[in-house]
Amino acid sequence: MSNLISFHYGNVPDLVMNNGLTAVFIDTLCITGGIIAASDAEKEILVRLAGQDASIFGDGFTGFEIGELFEGLDNRIVSEFLMRVAASALSGVGFEKLPYAPDTSLLSAALNQFSLMLVSYGSSEMRNPSEWSGLAGSTYVKCPIHGIYLHSLGCVVCNNQ
Template sequence: MGNVFGGGEKSLYLSNGGTEVFIDVLMLAVSDLAHEEWDYRFAALLTLQDQNVMGRGAVGFDLQDIAWGTTPRERARSKDFVLRATALALSGHRWSELGYDPPLVRDHLHRFIAMVESFAPADAAHPAGGFPGPDDRATASCAQHRILSALPHWEGCFLCTRPGQP
């Protein structure tokens, strides 16, 4: 069982463990780069990929379901944010905080970058998918780990909710 992240004609299938690592490293990067409303909405989408909360094999998203923006400028800015965050994650940003070594995630991040780069966002502001709206953006940050989370809806960030974490 695994999860699929789609992007037009491309997709990234990840095992449950691969998904966990992929989202972990992206959340570390997104948490440090987010500063616009759209960034926090993307962070909220990532928090919904936490399998310890949502269930194993029950997550994933398609780039087509993301509200990238209504103008070419907004869509380009949103896409640039995802690419910058993914590149930051690929650099090993804050990986020392994970408590494990994620060497296989580099390939997943490279494949995700290729998928996002080749994806042409539609001009729809609100596609049918589950992209969090402005009121659902992840603006709370876990005080202990400095990671954006779904607080106050969940008890903490992905490190807080992980079994075996202090």
């Protein structure tokens, strides 16, 4: 089963990964991002990314569109933050919290392509984002074990165990 991560604003090929690599890709971005996110917008991006958790889609999971992570947010903040997270993930930041050792060669190739997709977007013009004011009084909660921002169904790493 292959998953396709597409980006309709970019001009680079879609990222194609099998289920195992997709799970590692999401886990590592969420775990690294949980360490470096500072603003509510950055935490919101991680919650959206975590919502792509393969476990909630089961075997029918077929990927996602990166543009969904941008909805209503400042495009530059999203692309800049995701590129920073990908760069940190390439360095293995936070990986000691993972319950497994990821195959870093496959993961690095995926993270590099993800970064290329974001670069192609970051250099394009702003696309009039709709206003995002955050959820009133929302707080972002982290998994106490993995330091990952929880989405509506919990922690991506805990859910896959």
